[in-house]
Amino acid sequence: MKHSRTDDIVIGAGILGLSTAWHLHRMGRTVRVLERTARILGASIRNFGMIWPIGQEVGAPLDIALRSREHWLTMIERVGLWHEAEGSVHVLHHELEEAVAREFVARARDHAYSVQWLSPEQACRRVPRLRREGLRGALFSATEVCVDPRLALAGLQAWLEGQGVAFHWESAALEVSEGCVRTGRGAFEAGEVWVCTGHDLSGPFAELLQASGIVPCKLQMLRTAALPHRERVGPMLAAGLTLAHYRSFAACPTLSLLRESLRARHPGYAEHGIHVMVSQTQEGALTLGDSHAYGEAIDPFSSEEVDNMILAYLDRFFDRANTPVASRWMGVYGKHPQQAWVVLHPDTTTHIVTGVGGAGMTLSFGLSEVVVREVLGGPR
Ligand SMILES: Cc1cc2nc3c(=O)[nH]c(=O)nc-3n(C[C@H](O)[C@H](O)[C@H](O)COP(=O)(O)OP(=O)(O)OC[C@H]3O[C@@H](n4cnc5c(N)ncnc54)[C@H](O)[C@@H]3O)c2cc1C
Secondary structure (H helix, E strand, C coil): CCCCCCCHHHHHHCHHHHHHHHHHHHHHCEEEECCCCCCCCCHHHHHEEEECCCHHHHHHHHHHHHHHHHCCCHHHHHCCCCCECCCCCEEEHHHHHHHHHHHHHHHHHHCCCCEEEEEEEHHHCCCCCEECCCEEEEEECCCCCEEHHHHHHHHHHHHHCCCCCCCEECCCEEEEECCCEECCEEEEEEEEEEEECCCCCCCCCHHHHHHCCCCEEEEEEEEEEEEECCCCCCCEEEEEEHCCCHHHHHCCCCHHHHHHHHHHEEEEEEEECCCCCCEEEECCCEECCCEEHHHHHHHCCCCCHHHHHHHHHHHEEEEECCCCCEEEEEEEEEECCCCCEEEEEECCCCEEEEEEHHHHHHHHHHHHHHHHHHHCCCCC
């Protein structure tokens, strides 16, 4: 079967595909989205829902993350989604953690971060459930926004569909060439094709993507029941281990010493790639994670040991009032070892946007805007 031609075809209904469709639709173009699964199931609904500019390094990644944040807020208002813009707090317990955070705050003055050091008392005022014992202080950042990824993706998809963007489910792209996409449900034609297929390295551009250096990464996640009385936590949370995770902290001189100390104080955590973060849903449940297993270390099995390590670390700094774990899952994303994203143009009308690793929610709207403008022109 042959379908009517549109201006654009977007392959993949994750956050990169939907944010690309959002920008294209707003330019008045006709858009079709092809998704291989029956509904949205990929990394974009398995994450914390953290729009997290503080994790992005100075330069294009931070600029794009902040631009993306603006688009998220516009979209949230337009679509009518729940969100919380309370920022984030890194809770710190060791002198080297404090040193790295203070170096970050000092350096941040010259850049677009919006951070401040909090004393233990100030930190506990912002997040009353923090444990005071051993707390040296906290790094507060104002820019982080929390969404519920399951609701956000479903809401955005339904809104786009209501605006006339056509969605084709169970329609895997098998072959893409010069504006023509072949699926098991027929062929589709468009002026431009945007390939946002996430961590899948075996699809139409398998050779190109495998040569790009992208490595898949598996993460374990948990969600608790709602806190008693649906109490709000306040800002989203991270702690000392997270300072060793995001590239934004790489320029802090004390980071290498901190890494050594974290390995010594928290044996096994670096081996499993565990750092602990917390977001909260509208209903009051805590979304917790995560761990990182790369490439050949990926298997389909969840490790109870890893989950217990995540919970043990959390329970040292946060009192979750014995709220039990209600669900567990894993997610996979594709990450480039050096680059914050991967954009490829296999032919003049095909544009691949992927490799955003653990920052796809954060970068999505900003990155897709940049790529769409580079291809189609328009104000920067
Ligand atoms: C556990 C976890 C926690 C995370 N936490 C955060 C966070 O809090 N903040 C943040 O910024 N980022 C976070 N990330 C990263 C973020 O979720 C990802 O970077 C982002 O979701 C990637 O979006 P995507 O659209 O590229 O991929 P996906 O969401 O995986 O979407 C790709 C889609 O393409 C479809 N597809 C693949 N091949 C084909 C084909 N041939 N034809 C048609 N369709 C196809 C797939 O079925 C899928 O629906 C997290 C990731 C994980 C796994």
